[in-house]
Amino acid sequence: MSEPEDKIGAWAALLRTHAAVLPRLERALLRTGLPITWYDVLLVLNAAPHRRLRMTELGQQAVVSRERVSRVVTELEREGLVERQSNPDDRRSAFAAITPEGRRRLRAAAPVYLDAVEQHFSGHLSDDEAKVIATALWRVLGAEETRRNR
Template sequence: MAVDPVAAWAGLLRTHAAVVPKLERALVPTGLPLTWYDVLLVTNAAPDRRLRMSELGRQAVVSRERVSRVVTELESAGLVERQPNPDDKRSSFAAITPEGRRRLRQAAPVYLEAVREHYLAHLTDSEVKVLARALGKVVVAEEA
């Protein structure tokens, strides 16, 4: 059987298109859009639960262009606060607030269940390992 490299790319795009809207719908009752959840998750996992805006733009799944707008929305909702960077007056940090952490913890089981139901349930453990390893290689190479 011949390998069709375009099929792997198309499969990735179609999977994203099929699964992401279902994750977004699952999160609706939590009041956290998927973009908010992503930024809160990345910020919460950072040292001191804060990241420079430029680093948040690199780590979040949200596009770098949108991350500033998402942080502004989260700030208005009281879930994130911008903090000046004392070492570099031109940059600032996005820091998750206690309310942001509470809302993230509240939404996490909903998000994880949706990922399990709409993605992981269709794969074996060995397929998950292969995908994680293969896609991780692409991320490392392209983010370098």
């Protein structure tokens, strides 16, 4: 295969792998009562400083589309897993913060999620393959985020 075909092949493999693996992760997580979109938002918030982010920051960091992040936060808020907090420095923005119950539910779901990732994705890769894939994808993501922020 020539180089352009290799790169298109890599893109096709990424898309097909995502399409094949994501539904399996979603099914595994549903057994915990957390849809994958909820899990993603809780995971991002839990890792954030003070376990909260401005909604715009959450929209940039979560895998959920920026358009959907507000709806997901509203759903999580109804379940008591997230709370919105006013931003004293900027009245136009608000924070989304994970609650203690949100942290508890995230911790309970984490082993299920990690097991599903291992079973359906990382378990098929050697350590070297995983490192190459991660390095390449983080580089692409970094370039696109830089481009977006210009």
